Amino acid sequence: MVTGASGPVGHALVTILVERDEVRAAVRRPEAAEPLRGLGAKVTVGRLDDADALAEVLRRVETVVHLVGGPNQPDDEALWDANHGSVLRALAASKIAAVPRFVLVSVPGASPDAGGAYLRARGLAEEAVTTSGLEHAVIRSTHVYGPGSLWFAAVVQGALADPPLVVGDGSQPIAPVAVHDLAAVLAAADDRRGELAGTWCLQGPQTLSADALSTLLAGEEAPAAEHVRGDDARRRSEGLLGIAVSAAAVEVFEAPSVSDAPDAAAAFGVELTPLVEGLRAALAASSVSPDG
Numbered sequence: 001m002v003t004g005a006s007g008p009v010g011h012a013l014v015t016i017l018v019e020r021d022e023v024r025a026a027v028r029r030p031e032a033a034e035p036l037r038g039l040g041a042k043v044t045v046g047r048l049d050d051a052d053a054l055a056e057v058l059r060r061v062e063t064v065v066h067l068v069g070g071p072n073q074p075d076d077e078a079l080w081d082a083n084h085g086s087v088l089r090a091l092a093a094s095k096i097a098a099v100p101r102f103v104l105v106s107v108p109g110a111s112p113d114a115g116g117a118y119l120r121a122r123g124l125a126e127e128a129v130t131t132s133g134l135e136h137a138v139i140r141s142t143h144v145y146g147p148g149s150l151w152f153a154a155v156v157q158g159a160l161a162d163p164p165l166v167v168g169d170g171s172q173p174i175a176p177v178a179v180h181d182l183a184a185v186l187a188a189a190d191d192r193r194g195e196l197a198g199t200w201c202l203q204g205p206q207t208l209s210a211d212a213l214s215t216l217l218a219g220e221e222a223p224a225a226e227h228v229r230g231d232d233a234r235r236r237s238e239g240l241l242g243i244a245v246s247a248a249a250v251e252v253f254e255a256p257s258v259s260d261a262p263d264a265a266a267a268f269g270v271e272l273t274p275l276v277e278g279l280r281a282a283l284a285a286s287s288v289s290p291d292g
């Protein structure tokens with residue numbers, strides 16, 4: 001079962017899993033169901049808010065992969081519910097349905113003691129998983145790029161602006177990972193034989209600054225990037241993307257995004273996509289063509 005399967009990671013993961021197993025997917029919105037059914041998944045709609053209801057569709061499931069969450073939520077209550085409450089409900093449902101294995105996608109820096117609400121919620125969610133008594137894998141992922149990624153859309157649209165726009169001071173180190181590489185690690189965790197228990201981090205094969213990534217996308221001839229932070233960055237990002245962007249999302253964009261746990265790619269035998277190759281494929285899939 002893949003919960004929160006309507007996003008880019010969910011689509012990439014379901015595509016892999018349907019080749020080897022029966023896959024169930026849980027989504028909130030009815031319009032998100034058909035694309036997943038087209039991939040071959042059995043989709044349930046609107047079962048994420050009640051542990052007993054979710055448990056009904058978890059019978060005979062061997063692994064739950066939980067993808068619900070993210071920083072771009074409409075308010076603080078929604079932020080906590082998406083990133084902590086959803087995990088508690090999915091764990092409770094897994095125990096009711098006797099699901100043996102739970103895989104959680106998280107982020108570097110997650111900690112119950114983190115200063116920001118998003119990383120604190122993620123940290124408490126990780127703690128709930130690792131103390132649940134279930135077999136488990138927590139996969140912390142750096143920024144994921146591919147069609148549908150909010151961070152990737154913000155970076156690309158920022159690189160296309162004149163002058164280019166970079167959220168943060170531009171020096172923050174990042175190691176972006178291709179969405180299909182994260183999906184491959186999650187599928188490998190599902191396939192792991194024997195006991196599974198641990199926290200790993202997946203980062204891309206190349207670490208660079210946010211400014212360097214912007215230059216890679218915009219081209220060497222582009223003018224120097226403008227740097228924005230805080231509420232100004234939120235407003236400018238909303239203008240570029242045409243959607244609401246939360247303060248928590250901007251905090252994520254401004255922060256470093258590099259590994260802080262054992263290497264997930266090495267642990268699960270996944271060969272990572274080179275950054276330039278992956279970016280070209282992601283941009284082609286997104287029908288975006290920066291000069292770089």
